[in-house]
Amino acid sequence: MIRKENRMQEFTDLELKLKSVKYRKMLLKYIKQAKAGHTGGSLSCTDILNVLYNDVLNVSPENFSDKNRDRYIQSKGHSVEALYAVLADRGFYPESDLETMCQYQSKYVGHPTRKVNGIEFNTGALGHGLPISAGIALAGKKDKAAYKVFTLVGDGELAEGSNYEAAMMAAHYKLDNLVAILDHNALQITGPNREVCSPYPIDEKWKAFGWHVISIDGNSISELRETLNNIPAEVGKPTFIIANTVKGKGVSYMENEKKWHHGVPSDDEYERAIQELSTEEEELTKQLVTD
Structure with missing residues (x-):
């Protein structure tokens, strides 16, 4: 089980x-202001990052220099806007810092960089995050450390061969302190994964490499909590989680539309998106009060 002593507080699924x-x-606000961002993928992975940082990871602004902290590497670095929003909420920096996102000399650029508090490694060149994570996990095993390593991989990113070198190495060294989470929204910038460069069957491939494979609803808070809080899923094997998500999740006209991989909403589109999300927010708040 993951150690949770550095979580700020316990949250219910509804919260x-x-x-x-x-x-x-929040991420839509700053993408709109910056006039740049990877909207669809950031929306699809939001629930994953939410559960990791608020329910799973032993990491906080206070223990970020502690060698025993858990590590999170965002391999699909282009969806950094979701990560920025979560890190700001967790107190790694004031949300107001994001007002400078993608502006001249701002450290809040379009991919993760270690200049930003809370980010472990520079990523963005696809296929790098899993190899880095496997190396950190191996170091943890050699040091007999308690930390775990989580990495978020994009499904289009699976076309990168470096992932499979890391997959073999991680299984060979029995890195059961390593978790790769696939943001499987099934779309990449030029179209459906199956048509661009098919990674399927994903589950069978990763099982063949020696990983424990789990398939879940990646936009379900309860399923994410249940799965991510029970690592290792199998002693002696790294875990590969196929998190089935919806690209553009939460905004009706963005969902499952490849144009929103790298799209910035117009004024009217932005207002519509915020209205939809605000309606959902009001409904959840009412439920929270009732419960």
């Missing part, structure tokens, strides 16, 4: 659902 809505509103 975490409410956080996801707030994160989606």
Whole structure:
């Protein structure tokens, strides 16, 4: 089980659902202001990051220099806006810092960089995050450390061969302190994964490499909590989680539309998105009060 002593507080599923809505509103705000961003993928992985940082990871602003902290590496670095929103909420920096996102000399650029508090490694060149994570996990095993390593991988990113070198190495060294989470929204910038460069069957491939494979609803707070809080899933094997998500999750006209991989909403589109999310926020808040 993951150690949780550095979590700020315990949250219910409903409270975490409410956080996801707030994160989606936040990331849209800063993508709109910056006039740049990877909207669809950030929206699809929001629930994953929410659960990791608010329910699973032993990491906080206070223990970020502690060698025993858990590590999170965002291999699909282009969806950094979701990560920025979550880190700001967790107190790694004031949310107001994001007002400078993608502006001249701002450290809040379009991919993760270690200049930003709370980010472990520079990522963005696809296929790098899993090899880095496997190396950190191996070091943890050699040091007999208690930390775990989580990495978020994009499904289009599976076309990168470096992932499979890391997969073989991680299984060979029995890195059961390593978790790869696949944001499987089934779309990449030029179209459906199956048509661009098919990674399927994903589950059978990763099982063949020697990983324990789990398939879940990656936009379900309860399923994410249940799965991510029970690592290792199998002693002696790294875990590969196929998190089935919806690209553009939470905004009706963005969902499952490849144009929103790298799209910035117009004024009217932005207002519509915020209205939809605000309606969901109001409904969840009412449920929270009733419960």
